[in-house]
Amino acid sequence: MTTTGRTFTPDFLTELFRNPLDPGYADAAERKARGEGPGPSERTAYRSLMAVTLVALGVLLVMAYRQTMADEPARTRAHNTLVGQVQDRRKSNTELQDRADSLRSEVATLRAKQLGGATVARLRDLEAATGLAPVRGSGAKVKLADGPTTINPVTGERRTEAQVKDTDLQLAANALWSAGAEAIAINGERLTATSTIRQAGEAILVDFRPVTSPYQIVALGPDDLSDDFRNGYAGRFFQELVKRYGMSFDTADVDNVTLDAATELKLRVTKPIVPATPSSSPSEGGR
Template identity: 45%
Template sequence: MSERSDGMTRPPHREANDLLTDLFRTPLDSGYADAARRREEHGPRPPWQQRGGKAGRAIALALVGFLLAVAYQQVVAAKPDANQTQADLAKEVADRRSEADQLARDADGLRDEVSQARENALAEDPELLRLKDLEARTGLGRVKGDGVVVTVSDAPAAVDPVTGSVDPENPGRVIDRDLQDLANALWEAGAEAIAINGQRLTAITTIRAAGEAILVDFKPVTRPYQLSAIGPDGIDKRLADSATGKRFKRFAETYRMQFDIEAKDGLTLPAGADPGLQYARPPSASPSVSPSVSPSVSGSPR
């Protein structure tokens, strides 16, 4: 800002920097004008220079096209190998799974043989009945009886009526926690033995999720999920009247989740997997502890 002689300030001079005004005033880039001026001063380029420039551009384009063609050929040539590798890995996984299933069936057969041999050897022993009862309670023995079957499955996925695409968000999808809640509700209702899709639950059974799959004792189970339980009369009504049963009824009404409770007679539940129990052993003496000093033990002696 500058001052006038009378002490008043003068407004600054505004340059015409408006973009639209500049475009209308100079519609062409200054490089075009410079090129035209050089052509007028020096004349057009010699024909050999023009041909050289065209040839150079043609060579560059041909080189780029050649490189793209080579890259495409390499990708196409490597695709069968990648597909074959994926197929080999899938086959190996299927073979290993089939082998594991066969080993599990062999283990169950050997366990039945051991149980039969033990019963024959302990036929006159009064402790045999107690042993069978303990096996049934811990899930290590096959059991039969009346009970209930709870069936739960995902709600139908929502479909966009315009595009026909399936909505990936399904609030009525069954998750691992749902099976955990139903199993706990069955225990509270008086269940003596429970199996999920043929997988017997024991004291160390885990129900976990791995991606979209649900694992029971690290074995996948698929929908519809069936929880079979052996228990006293009226276990189905106690489950339906429980907080968990009422909550799943609301899920069925709100999200269209499939949920059904049905009393069943003559259920047979298989034995659970061998837990592979390990026994505790006293720790070895540490070399840093002096022999004259005995470690303190909390609690009262037995």
């Protein structure tokens, strides 16, 4: 009767602890002890090759550094040129805007001289309602600000949940209109019937003008406009954002505040007002 027993072989970890040195190192040590390693000439050639390689790398690094330093003044000049062009355009736009405001005021003065008092008053009311004229009164001020920015520890990306979005400003403006606001401005930019609030990367544009946090939304309207906004859907939504993401939200009453006129109002459709002519009834003897 023969018995077959189990055969145990050492596992990898056990063998690693017993022989930590790679067999190739042991073979190389044995060949060196027997004098079978590379000779002096081979070692000298190897050292020479390494020295030449290191010198070549050093020369390439020096050439790359000198080229980078030589290109730096050109990049600086290009950057300064672009900055100067932006500043010149900005100055030109400011001058043109001032001239447009002056011409608008001159037109309003001439129009007041040509039209009667009742007609001028009606035009001023229409301009105030459409945003073409500055308005003054009481209402509410809504303040929205970004919360703390966090970074994803895994990907390193910035988390934008705590940043105010263009949809948040749209929601606030629509809620104020619904609550009875007669005029609204976001960071001084007056809203009109054709205004747009859009996101461009991390920036928010109101009528193609950038606005930044904190966002001040001032609305003129009823005395209880601030309370209605805070207790409405938009106010509860922003309060939830404060609890969840740490954003800043606040409302307050404002008195005797002035909202400037809109800088640009692009009319899309206009219709002339044609006075109604009385209809003449046919005479009895006519056909």
